[in-house]
Amino acid sequence: MPAFKLNWLKTYKARLIMGYMNNRGIFKIIGAIVFLLIIGFVIFWLAKSGNEENQQTNTDIQNESTIKDEVVTSKIIYATDNGYVPGILSIKKGESVTWVNSRNVDVWPASAMHPTHTAYAGVDYEAEGSFKGSKACASEGNSKDGAFDPCMGIKPGQNWTFTFNQIGTWGYHDHLASRFSGKVIVS
Amino acid sequence: MNMNKEKIVSLLLRAGIAFTLIYASIAGFLNPGAWVGFIPDFIDKMFGAELFLKMNGVIEIILALWILSGKKIFYPALISGIFMFGIIMLNLGAFDILFRDVAVLLMAAALAVLEFDKK
Numbered sequence: 001m002p003a004f005k006l007n008w009l010k011t012y013k014a015r016l017i018m019g020y021m022n023n024r025g026i027f028k029i030i031g032a033i034v035f036l037l038i039i040g041f042v043i044f045w046l047a048k049s050g051n052e053e054n055q056q057t058n059t060d061i062q063n064e065s066t067i068k069d070e071v072v073t074s075k076i077i078y079a080t081d082n083g084y085v086p087g088i089l090s091i092k093k094g095e096s097v098t099w100v101n102s103r104n105v106d107v108w109p110a111s112a113m114h115p116t117h118t119a120y121a122g123v124d125y126e127a128e129g130s131f132k133g134s135k136a137c138a139s140e141g142n143s144k145d146g147a148f149d150p151c152m153g154i155k156p157g158q159n160w161t162f163t164f165n166q167i168g169t170w171g172y173h174d175h176l177a178s179r180f181s182g183k184v185i186v187s
Numbered sequence: 188m189n190m191n192k193e194k195i196v197s198l199l200l201r202a203g204i205a206f207t208l209i210y211a212s213i214a215g216f217l218n219p220g221a222w223v224g225f226i227p228d229f230i231d232k233m234f235g236a237e238l239f240l241k242m243n244g245v246i247e248i249i250l251a252l253w254i255l256s257g258k259k260i261f262y263p264a265l266i267s268g269i270f271m272f273g274i275i276m277l278n279l280g281a282f283d284i285l286f287r288d289v290a291v292l293l294m295a296a297a298l299a300v301l302e303f304d305k306k
Contacts, residue, residue, distance in 0.1 A: 030296070030300065034293070112283065114221075114224055114281060115220075115221035115224065131220070132221060133220050133221025171283065174224065177227075178281040179225075179227075179277065179278040179279060179280035179281050181280045181283075
């Protein structure tokens, strides 16, 4: 093979390899970032679910009060600066859950999804009215019949009680700080 | 990549990101009560959630128009990506809603990579 052709081939190959290396470098970086993001989210969710289950075991509290001969049981969820405690709560159909505001700002626990709050079943969300993006509200402080939504902020130290009459796993969040969320499992 | 294909890809990415930014901005102006929940406490204390939402809306519109203009779009693409990353990280508890933002974040990253040489 003539020398000039060999040199041309060498240069061509070198260019190809260099180009490939450069592209490969960019792809490696992008791939690594995407991979780390995915792994990060998976670890976060696994850790979060583990903590929530532990919290439920440790802090499952029952508030009992006697009305005539009947014992009314309301399970309590605390809204704290670190989220809802317990994060996951299991109850029976017809039981009540009381959210206690342990923060120094208003909290607004309401059904998923943010901001429409229409995940909880058995409610006519198309009925007239809405409030601050929530279709579960007829107006401020007035929820639609059976809706899982106080339709207002709960002041620090105050609480709000909701009775679950629908079986299922019901996600909720703080309408005023949607990073805080939890689940109530009704069986 | 074929130049025509590159242009189409860039246009689709730009349109997608700009649409998201404009929608979020207008929705935030029209119904702030539905959006203040995404504002972290420390920002609420510094600016007030509703004021910050308005400032954020103006920035989003500027970013969207810049991206649509097609001029030096590496920078707004990068800023949009950082913006999305911030929103996701500050609201991880609402990931059931924000998982879609991961797609927008990666679209912005793709646009930034695509436009890197043209900056």
